[in-house]
Amino acid sequence: MSKAPSARTREIVAQRADRGGWPVCERCGTHRGANLHHRRPRQMSGSTDPATNLPSNLLLLCGSGTTGCHGWIELHRAVGYQHGWLLRSWQVPIDTPVRIHDRGLVVLDDIGGMTPTLPLGGVA
Ligand SMILES: [Zn+2]
Numbered sequence: 206m207s208k209a210p211s212a213r214t215r216e217i218v219a220q221r222a223d224r225g226g227w228p229v230c231e232r233c234g235t236h237r238g239a240n241l242h243h244r245r246p247r248q249m250s251g252s253t254d255p256a257t258n259l260p261s262n263l264l265l266l267c268g269s270g271t272t273g274c275h276g277w278i279e280l281h282r283a284v285g286y287q288h289g290w291l292l293r294s295w296q297v298p299i300d301t302p303v304r305i306h307d308r309g310l311v312v313l314d315d316i317g318g319m320t321p322t323l324p325l326g327g328v329a
Contacts, residue, residue, distance in 0.1 A: 208258075214258060217260045217317040218317070222265040230266050230267035230274050231305050236274075240270075242275055242278065242290070244292045245262055245292035245293070264290060289303030289304060289310070302322045310323075
């Protein structure tokens with residue numbers, strides 16, 4: 206059982222984040238995307254849901270676990286859940302919208318695409 210995203214998956218996410226020749230952070234759009242973030246965290250147990258390491262569950266973010274957008278989300282988890290950057294264990298990544306810096310609220314698929322969705326209500 207693979208515990209990390211495959212090379213192909215990393216490539217798909219990097220292409221999805223590409224703006225003008227290099228991958229930018231999918232949250233801020235400003236800094237280089239450096240770090241793959243799991244929207245729905247890996248489970249502590251050894252058995253991993255295959256969806257965990259698919260593109261729809263991954264975001265390319267700037268920073269690391271403690272810096273940049275990656276660190277920011279870890280420090281602001283309530284806001285993370287609100288924007289789909291973090292998911293609860295029962296949420297399905299491919300069905301749950303996420304806010305991307307220049308696309309608004311979208312649904313990610315597992316082949317690098319994103320589909321716009323209507324806001325569920327007054328998101329500032
Ligand atoms: Zn960022």
